[in-house]
Amino acid sequence: MKINLREGDIYKGKGSILLFLTEEQIKNLDSKLVDLVDNSIHIGNFKGKKYESLLVPVVGRSFDRIVIVGLGKREELNNEIFRRAANAGLQAFSKLKVNEFSTFAEYDVDIVRALSDGFRLSNYSFDKYKTEKDNKFIMIQKIDMYVHEIKDDFKKAVEFSEATCEATNFVRDLQTDDADVVNPEYLADLAKSMSTKYRLHLELLDKADLKRKGLGLLLGVGQGSRFEPHLIILEYKGDPSSKEQIAIVGKGVTYDTGGLDIKLRSMKEMNTDMSGAAVVLGVIRAAAELKLKKNILAVAPVVENAVGTKAYKPGTILDSYLGKTVEIGNTDAEGRLALADAMAYVVKNYKPSRIVDFATLTGSIVAALGEDYAGLFSTDKVADKIIEAGDYVGEKVWRMPLPEEYNELLKSKIADLNNISSSNYGGAITAALFLKNFVGETPWTHIDIAGTARGSKRKHYWPVYGTGFGVRLMLEWLRKN
Ligand SMILES: [Zn+2]
Missing domain, CATH: 3.40.220.10 (Leucine Aminopeptidase, subunit E, domain 1)
Structure with a gap:
């Protein structure tokens, strides 16, 4: 248009x-x-x-x-x-x-x-x-x-709108499409073509690389699938003179059956469980098109959580890239595993100035905030600016707490951590606290988009299924700050 x-x-x-x-x-x-x-x-x-x-x-x-x-x-x-x-x-x-x-x-x-x-x-x-x-x-x-009069800032607004909304629509296509089409290998190939088209540096780890480098959590989640897991890292350098680099990380579970802890309801829409990965690809695409003066890493662990004889089991202990061992209390809490390895890998090998992650992580955030607000958890001083940017573009985020005392709930009797909380309550918070173990000292913001990334019917300018939520919020924040 x-x-x-x-x-x-x-x-x-x-x-x-x-x-x-x-x-x-x-x-x-x-x-x-x-x-x-x-x-x-x-x-x-x-x-x-x-x-x-x-x-x-x-x-x-x-x-x-x-x-x-x-x-x-x-x-x-x-x-x-x-x-x-x-x-x-x-x-x-x-x-x-x-x-x-x-x-x-x-x-x-x-x-x-x-x-x-x-x-x-x-x-x-x-x-x-x-x-x-x-x-x-x-x-x-x-x-x-x-x-009344065509001004320069009007032209810029239209140009910015075009790049950010077209990126949002590109994300919606990825979210909504069939999970047998948009599978981990498809997203890896897409990252390759984006790297050529937008001249972005790409580091793409396939299954053998993940094994060699020890991303055991990501491998564990993917071991039951016929599609190989990958870690995608696309790098955009819009401001080579600056050392600042923002890593935007997105959960890319292309289909989530729940694993052997199989989902008993609402499995059908689990093709959208890669929404975070789609968002980071959308953000870096628009940033490159707009030639934003920022250095951005788009990071996406892409993996399918399937069932079968090779699938990882409840009770298994996995070795993370960071070195911590994780007891699998529930195979359906897989997003945090994939993200944990991806973030630890990026922190160690790229040393970004800050991390923002997007993930359809928990049903708990939907129970807490409904389908119009995403939950934000942050150790970073920029959190308020991200919330402001969301208000401006209509992608609303609400700040949630990260209480230290809830770390108790993630203890394992036989490993360093359990991937699921021992409590039935506050699941969005304990999921965020789990992730916090893997970002080290890097200022970090986690945005749980489980409620906002998808809808079962059309709502104002949000289409049915994938909404593209997160792309415009992130780009608006990057533009203004
Ligand atoms: Zn799950």
């Missing part, structure tokens, strides 16, 4: 127009609009409430229809309302089978950005496997976005 910034009179253009109106604005409509839409608004009983939409056919003008979308009360407006209103407008046009339209973004860079994000994130549908054309979502090809 192309979004073009335009100056001038929108009412001189051809085709379809999208207008956003607040409740108050309706009472004193722009004089150019009154004769066109006033009557229809009254007939349609349109109040300008949030996301309410109305189609107004127009005759005798160069353009042929207006779609009006409500924004609610003026004093309550924020970026999220603009993103969701953009979704409502885009859905209306898609139903009309229109593939281009013009709209206003008024005078504000935040509105330009929010509308652009809202349009791009809504203009998405995973229909790779739909064979009938009629079932496919009508994609919008072009939007002319009118502003």
Whole structure:
């Protein structure tokens, strides 16, 4: 989809127009609009409430229809309302089978950005496997976005929006696709092609490398699968003069059956258990496209947690890369094992200045925060900035505690650690505390996206299944800090 910034009179253009109106604005409509839409608004009983939409056919003008979308009360407006209103407008046009339209973004860079994000994130549908054309979502090809005056920061906002939202849609494709297609070897090959396309340095450890180097936790998780586990490390150097380097690590369990502690419910959506890995690939792709002045490592342990005669067993003791031994209390707590080895490996061999990890790690975080907030655990002073960036882009994160005293719950009688807590409660916290053992002194932030990475139905500009949550949050934080 192309979004073009335009100056001038929108009412001189051809085709379809999208207008956003607040409740108050309706009472004193722009004089150019009154004769066109006033009557229809009254007939349609349109109040300008949030996301309410109305189609107004127009005759005798160069353009042929207006779609009006409500924004609610003026004093309550924020970026999220603009993103969701953009979704409502885009859905209306898609139903009309229109593939281009013009709209206003008024005078504000935040509105330009929010509308652009809202349009791009809504203009998405995973229909790779739909064979009938009629079932496919009508994609919008072009939007002319009118502003009072085209300023440099408007252009930058549109450019940033394009790279970050297209990366989000790329992540959604990976999350939602069949786990027999997007398997660990597929992701390893994808990392290779990204390394060529974006000129990123790649270190790719295959099964033999993992064995030689001693990443026993990651190997343990993958030993029951017909797909070989890999560790992907892509390196982007956007600021060669700086020694700062941020490692973004993502859990890449391409399918999680639970292992021999097999999942008794909600296994079906476990193809999205590689969402963290997809997010880190999305972030480094957009960073390279935008030429961000940052040094970034995208790190993804990719592995399938399968069942079978070779699968790792409850009660097994695994040797971690760090040297600590781990008793497997539950084979379904596999994400933390894969991440622990990946983070310890990166800390030792790359010495990043900080680590941020994304993982669909625990059901507990969903029980605690629901499906709209991710949980953030951090030992890093930048945590508040990450939360702020999330608020700006509509990827909300809520800070959770890391209480030392809960470490007791991860003790094993026969090994250094147990991978599962001895308590039934606070599972998102004990999972985070488990990870903390493997990052050493490196400032670290863990974001549990188990609730936000996926949804079983479409919700505003979030599609069904993979949402791409985390990509825009991370890139916004990188841009601002
Ligand atoms: Zn699991």
